[in-house]
Structures are given as structure tokens and as C-alpha cells.
Amino acid sequence: ADIISTVEFNYSGDLLATGDKGGRVVIFQREQENKSRPFSRGEYNVYSTFQSHEPEFDYLKSLEIEEKINKIRWLPQQNAAHFLLSTNDKTIKLWKISERDKRAEGYNLKDEDGRLRDPVRIKELRVPTLKPMDLMVEASPRRIFANAHTYHINSISVNSDYATYLSADDLRINLWHLEITNRSFNIVDIKPANMEELTEVITAAEFHPQQCNVFVYSSSKGTIRLCDMRSSALCDRHSKFFEEPEDPSSRSFFSEIISSISDVKFSHNGRYMMTRDYLSVKVWDLNMENRPVETYQVHEYLRSKLCSLYENDCIFDKFECCWNGPDSTIMTGSYNNFFRMFDRNTRRDTTLEASRESSKSRAVLKPRKVCTGGKRKKDEISVDSLDFNKKILHTAWHPTENFIAVAATNNLYLFQDKVN
Amino acid sequence: MFVRGLKRKCFDGEEDIEGTLAGIKAIPSYNLQRQSLLDMSLVKLQLCHMLVEPNLCRSVLIANTVRQIQEEMTQDGTWQMINTQSTGQASLDRLVSTDILCRSSREQAEEKHVPSYGTFNKDFDGDQGQDSSETMSTASSVQAPRNLQGNVWEMENPQENKGNFQKSLDQIFETLENKSPNSVEDLFSEVDNSYYDLDTMLTGMMSNTKMGHCDGLETFSSPTNTASNSNCKSDLNELDHIVEILVES
Numbered sequence: 118a119d120i121i122s123t124v125e126f127n128y129s130g131d132l133l134a135t136g137d138k139g140g141r142v143v144i145f146q147r148e149q150e151n152k153s154r155p156f157s158r159g160e161y162n163v164y165s166t167f168q169s170h171e172p173e174f175d176y177l178k179s180l181e182i183e184e185k186i187n188k189i190r191w192l193p194q195q196n197a198a199h200f201l202l203s204t205n206d207k208t209i210k211l212w213k214i215s216e217r218d219k220r221a222e223g224y225n226l227k228d229e230d231g232r233l234r235d236p237v238r239i240k241e242l243r244v245p246t247l248k249p250m251d252l253m254v255e256a257s258p259r260r261i262f263a264n265a266h267t268y269h270i271n272s273i274s275v276n277s278d279y280a281t282y283l284s285a286d287d288l289r290i291n292l293w294h295l296e297i298t299n300r301s302f303n304i305v306d307i308k309p310a311n312m313e314e315l316t317e318v319i320t321a322a323e324f325h326p327q328q329c330n331v332f333v334y335s336s337s338k339g340t341i342r343l344c345d346m347r348s349s350a351l352c353d354r355h356s357k358f359f360e361e362p363e364d365p366s367s368r369s370f371f372s373e374i375i376s377s378i379s380d381v382k383f384s385h386n387g388r389y390m391m392t393r394d395y396l397s398v399k400v401w402d403l404n405m406e407n408r409p410v411e412t413y414q415v416h417e418y419l420r421s422k423l424c425s426l427y428e429n430d431c432i433f434d435k436f437e438c439c440w441n442g443p444d445s446t447i448m449t450g451s452y453n454n455f456f457r458m459f460d461r462n463t464r465r466d467t468t469l470e471a472s473r474e475s476s477k478s479r480a481v482l483k484p485r486k487v488c489t490g491g492k493r494k495k496d497e498i499s500v501d502s503l504d505f506n507k508k509i510l511h512t513a514w515h516p517t518e519n520f521i522a523v524a525a526t527n528n529l530y531l532f533q534d535k536v537n
Numbered sequence: 538m539f540v541r542g543l544k545r546k547c548f549d550g551e552e553d554i555e556g557t558l559a560g561i562k563a564i565p566s567y568n569l570q571r572q573s574l575l576d577m578s579l580v581k582l583q584l585c586h587m588l589v590e591p592n593l594c595r596s597v598l599i600a601n602t603v604r605q606i607q608e609e610m611t612q613d614g615t616w617q618m619i620n621t622q623s624t625g626q627a628s629l630d631r632l633v634s635t636d637i638l639c640r641s642s643r644e645q646a647e648e649k650h651v652p653s654y655g656t657f658n659k660d661f662d663g664d665q666g667q668d669s670s671e672t673m674s675t676a677s678s679v680q681a682p683r684n685l686q687g688n689v690w691e692m693e694n695p696q697e698n699k700g701n702f703q704k705s706l707d708q709i710f711e712t713l714e715n716k717s718p719n720s721v722e723d724l725f726s727e728v729d730n731s732y733y734d735l736d737t738m739l740t741g742m743m744s745n746t747k748m749g750h751c752d753g754l755e756t757f758s759s760p761t762n763t764a765s766n767s768n769c770k771s772d773l774n775e776l777d778h779i780v781e782i783l784v785e786s
Contacts, residue, residue, distance in 0.1 A: 287593040288593075315597060320594060370602055427574075433595045433598070
């Protein structure tokens with residue numbers, strides 16, 4: 118199995134899509150309620166697997182284009198079929214996933230095995246009938262949105278109008294119409310005239326969940342810009358600028374790197390947004406630009422290890438974050454296959470581990486704790502023993518229920534709230 | 538496996554040393570730590586050229602870190618110190634730029650003018666007999682006028698790696714944009730940062746690590762590790778002494 122690079126529930130939560138480094142998409146479907154197996158509801162089984170992107174070669178630059186799926190975003194369901202957008206570094210594709218459980222039999226012009234019948238031999242006409250067959254799930258690419266990004270695509274976001282979406286790379290953001298593949302509008306461009314002056318890149322972007330004219334994008338300098346597409350066609354000038362003033366006492370050479378935002382997500386109610394930087398998660402009120410309303414430390418014990426983390430490149434890891442349905446809890450990943458949850462109301466936080474040893478089926482996860490200094494208590498793990506190759510970068514929360522998907526390298530873990 | 542070195546005092550001033558090193562080794566001076574961070578960053582920038590297009594965000598962040606260190610070093614006056622130590626094998630460009638730096642150092646300090654990031658040299662001379670002071674000089678002309686810079690950033694072929702090569706931070710970005718196929722040739726193997734051993738850095742074996750880099754870049758087989766680094770000992774005290782003298786003068 119390949120390294121999972123993105124995880125996303127659809128709008129109803131019945132489907133869960135994962136993308137991996139090999140360009141494959143695997144979709145899981147939730148088991149339906151079943152009286153004979155009362156506990157089976159809540160299990161996700163493989164629904165469809167398909168190869169979304171293939172490796173390519175850019176002959177002009179003599180560079181490979183990775184097939185790794187950077188992001189998957191579902192479209193809201195409008196008919197029996199499901200649609201999702203998947204993207205690698207350069208190309209976005211719209212996939213249609215449809216079921217086929219019937220097939221037609223009794224054709225006039227061909228046999229059951231497909232051979233053409235001699236028209237002379239046909240003496241009477243019949244109406245083909247539909248017969249049930251084993252369920253087949255087909256994925257077909259319906260649109261390919263290519264050649265619009267010079268730099269690596271880091272985000273895609275479907276608009277609330279369900280007709281347009283944005284794609285963001287390091288320096289530009291483009292607006293697309295889902296039906297039109299040969300044209301996109303550039304709405305943000307931060308590329309300097311002289312590339313030597315480049316000091317800041319776009320790291321993530323997202324449309325507002327309700328206001329179809331509003332989107333935000335985050336930068337490598339720890340800032341978030343909110344743009345309104347009604348104000349101008351090119352949104353180089355922001356409507357709002359979110360930045361927390363730096364604490365001068367904690368300034369170091371690594372300050373900028375750890376302030377770089379790796380993910381930005383609006384809350385479901387559209388009043389807040391959450392940003393993830395290297396050591397913390399911050400919740401911002403859209404009406405207050407000068408500082409976040411809440412800050413949660415994910416793994417503060419790493420602050421004294423930044424030098425080593427810079428050396429082994431871990432400091433550049435891009436962690437994602439997500440909200441639960443009611444926007445009361447937020448979740449993000451860490452190292453050693455740990456992931457963290459913060460309850461915004463009670464201010465309690467939990468650290469859990471996604472690993473085979475601690476995740477027996479139906480077993481309740483034991484909270485974990487990292488020992489930061491002094492004597493290590495039993496069951497605690499010391500900072501030095503953390504495995505920095507086991508990182509949880511991608512997590513997803515079911516839109517309405519307490520069901521979470523956690524990607525640990527090449528394994529996908531699904532956890533649900535303890536059912537009493 | 539996590540990189541060793543967690544028990545060392547970390548760079549950014551954290552006083553929490555968990556378990557002192559065996560034998561009391563001197564805590565590296567701030568300047569030394571800063572220098573090693575600069576070196577590490579430069580190597581990272583250089584090595585981010587592979588078959589796949591390098592991560593622009595990472596490159597920008599590292600470049601900003603380098604700029605930040607340079608600015609601070611310039612304000613300190615340390616920048617010029619290191620430059621004046623470049624010797625014989627330096628190219629004409631370097632000498633001229635160094636000269637300019639020395640002359641204008643006072644003005645620079647007063648104006649708080651941060652010179653744009655010009656060329657900087659890494660003296661990758663593989664000669665074991667190198668003076669430690671020479672290998673310490675990682676950076677040179679900052680104020681060098683653009684037309685003096687002969688060399689665009691180019692990665693030499695492995696055979697030529699022992700010679701000097703200059704690179705410009707600005708040109709790194711250009712190169713990132715229009716990748717020159719030459720630079721890719723040498724870098725087929727997976728980047729492995731483990732050879733760049735921070736521990737060695739912080740315990741003061743500056744020049745040795747540089748040697749290690751050199752080897753790693755040349756051969757591109759399994760990167761060298763601390764074993765080869767411990768061959769020559771840098772005479773840090775002598776270096777500090779020299780720096781001291783220059784500061785006073």
C-alpha cells in the first residue's frame with residue numbers, strides 16, 4: 118500500500134476518499150444499517166479504487182511531475198452518481214463514480230456474448246430487458262483541468278455555488294467553472310516581477326462555506342488574507358488581513374519557518390477559520406484580524422528541538438487540521454502516530470495514537486502523554502523516543518457524526534465515539 | 538529513528554540541557570551555532586535540486602533563514618571578519634568584493650544597510666591541510682556589484698567538485714524556475730541529510746563537517762558520516778583568537 122496523501126469525507130459522510138502517493142484513489146463506503154449485524158453500521162468498506170493520476174514528464178523543464186494526489190474534494194451529490202475533484206501538482210481531474218447493478222439482455226442485433234447477429238437471420242423483434250447483475254462501481258474522468266499552474270498545486274476548494282472551484286499553487290490562485298476545462302481565471306497572483314525578490318508563498322486556500330464570493334489563502338509567513346471577489350476581478354488586494362503579532366521573547370531563526378501555515382479550514386458555520394502552523398492550531402474569528410481567538414499547542418515540547426527538526430527536514434512537514442460537525446472540537450496530527458483533539462468548550466485536549474498495537478478492533482483508545490522533562494511516569498513516552506517518521510499529516514472528521522479517519526503513513530485508521 | 542542530538546543544547550537559546558555530554562565540552566558560542574545553521578541552510582538549498590521540482594515553499598523558507606542570519610551577521614560585523622580571512626586561492630572576484638566590504642563596513646553598520654545577497658563562496662577545497670580559518674570562511678562578498686559576479690549558480694560535475702564554486706541566492710530562485718539540466722546530473726541519489734551531523738557542528742568540528750559535505754557531494758554514494766568528520770580537528774581557540782584581534786582592530 119502506498120503512502121496516503123489526502124483523506125476526505127463526502128458531504129453526507131457515507132463515502133470516504135483517500136488519495137495516495139502512487140496516484141490512486143480509494144473510496145470507502147459506509148455499511149448500511151443491518152439487523153442481522155447490529156454493529157456493522159459504522160464500518161467502512163472499499164467501494165471503488167481507481168488510478169487518478171499517472172506520473173508525467175515535463176520535457177521543457179526536464180522534470181518529473183509526481184502523480185501523488187495532493188487533495189481530494191467532493192462535490193455535493195445531485196443525482197445517483199458521485200463526483201469528486203482530485204489533483205496532483207499540476208492537473209485537476211473531475212471524476213464521476215457511478216454504480217451499475219443492472220444490465221440489458223435480449224438485444225436484437227447482437228448475441229448475449231456480443232457477437233453481431235446476421236440481420237437476415239432475425240425473424241422477430243424483442244425488447245431488451247434489464248436484469249440484475251453484481252454491483253459494479255465505475256469511475257470515469259469527466260473533466261481534466263490542465264496546464265493552468267506553473268507551480269505546485271497545494272489546494273482545491275469547491276465553491277458554495279457548486280458551479281465553480283478554486284485551485285491554488287505556490288504563487289497563484291485560479292478560479293474554474295466545473296464545466297469548462299480550457300479556461301480559468303487568475304484571481305490571485307503574488308509572483309514578484311523579479312523572482313529573486315520572492316520571500317513568501319501561498320500555502321493553502323479555501324472558499325467560504327456559505328458566501329460564494331469570499332475565500333481565504335494562507336502564506337508561509339503566517340498570514341491569512343481574506344478576499345472578496347466582488348470587489349475586483351484580481352484579488353491581489355485583500356479585504357481582511359489576519360496576522361498575530363510576533364512575541365519578541367520567543368524569536369529565533371526558526372520563527373518564520375514555524376509560523377508558516379500548513380492548512381486553513383473554515384468552520385462549518387462560517388464564522389471562524391482554523392489555521393495550523395508547525396507547533397500550534399489557531400482559531401480565528403473572521404471579524405477580528407489582529408489575533409486569533411483561541412490558540413492550542415499541539416506539541417510544544419518540540420520547541421526546544423527545532424534545530425534538529427530543521428536538520429532532518431521535519432520542520433517543513435505540513436500538518437492538516439479539521440473541525441467536527443458542530444465546530445466544537447478540532448483535530449490535528451503530530452508525530453509518533455499521535456493525533457490531538459481539542460475541545461473548544463471545555464478546553465480539554467486529548468492525545469491518541471493510531472497504531473496497530475493500540476487499535477484492536479472495538480478497543481477503546483488509551484490517551485497518550487508525552488513526558489517533557491524530569492522523571493518519566495509509567496505509560497508516558499519521552500520526547501527523545503518519539504518516532505519522527507511516523508507522522509499524521511492527514512485527518513478527517515465525519516460531517517455529522519463522531520467518526521474520524523486518520524492516515525498514518527500508508528495505513529488508514531477509522532475511529533468512532535464509544536457507543537455505550 | 539530520530540536524529541541524535543536531542544540532548545544537546547539547542548540553537549535557539551533554550552537553556553535546557555538534558556544530560557551533559559560525556560566530558561565537559563564547551564557549549565558552542567552563539568556565533569558558531571549561527572554559522573553552522575548558515576552552512577546547513579546553504580547545503581539544504583543546494584541539495585534541493587533533484588529530478589522532481591524542488592518544493593518552493595521549503596526553498597523560500599530556507600532562503601529567508603539564510604538572509605536573516607546574514608543580516609544579523611552583517612550587523613554584528615562578523616560578516617566582514619570572515620571575509621578578510623580568505624586567502625590565496627580566492628578568485629579575483631572574491632578579493633575585490635572583500636575589499637569593498639572592508640572599506641564600507643563602517644558605513645554599512647551606520648546605515649543599517651543590509652546588502653542584498655550577492656555571491657557567497659563555499660570553499661570546498663578538499664585539501665586536508667587546509668587552514669581551519671580558511672575553511673571557516675563560508676561567505677564572502679555581499680555588496681559585490683552584480684557585474685562582478687562571474688558565475689551564475691552552477692553545480693560542477695563531480696570531478697570538479699573539489700574546486701570553488703560560487704552561488705548566488707537570487708540565482709537559486711532563477712534556477713529553480715528554469716532548471717538547468719547540469720545541476721541535476723549529480724543529484725540522482727536520494728537526499729540524505731544524516732551526513733550533515735548537527736552534533737558534530739555544535740561540538741565545534743566545523744571544518745570537518747565541511748569536509749564531510751565535500752565527500753558526500755563528490756561521491757554521492759552513501760553520504761559520509763561523522764567518522765570522516767573527526768579526522769582533522771579545527772582549532773577553534775585559534776580562530777576565536779583571530780576574530781578577537783580583528784574585532785579590536
